[in-house]
Amino acid sequence: MIAFIQSLPIPILIVLCLTLGLAPFTPEPHIWEKLKMLAAGDLKRPIDIFDLLLHGLPFVLLILRLVVPGSEK
Numbered sequence: 001m002i003a004f005i006q007s008l009p010i011p012i013l014i015v016l017c018l019t020l021g022l023a024p025f026t027p028e029p030h031i032w033e034k035l036k037m038l039a040a041g042d043l044k045r046p047i048d049i050f051d052l053l054l055h056g057l058p059f060v061l062l063i064l065r066l067v068v069p070g071s072e073k
Helices: 002-007 010-019 030-040 046-067
Strands: none
């Protein structure tokens, strides 16, 4: 798993964060809406949980890529 994370190019992850992670952009980014729902305790429907996971995955991968030891190339 670490080898997979180390193989991910950082520029691609940044593009994924800016596109999939933040889409749709109006009226507010989807990830922000889902995080507000999570904080308020309103994240109950399976589709909302799936949306949070889908839109949050690029950010999680980018963070992992930046902090996993030995990922400097």
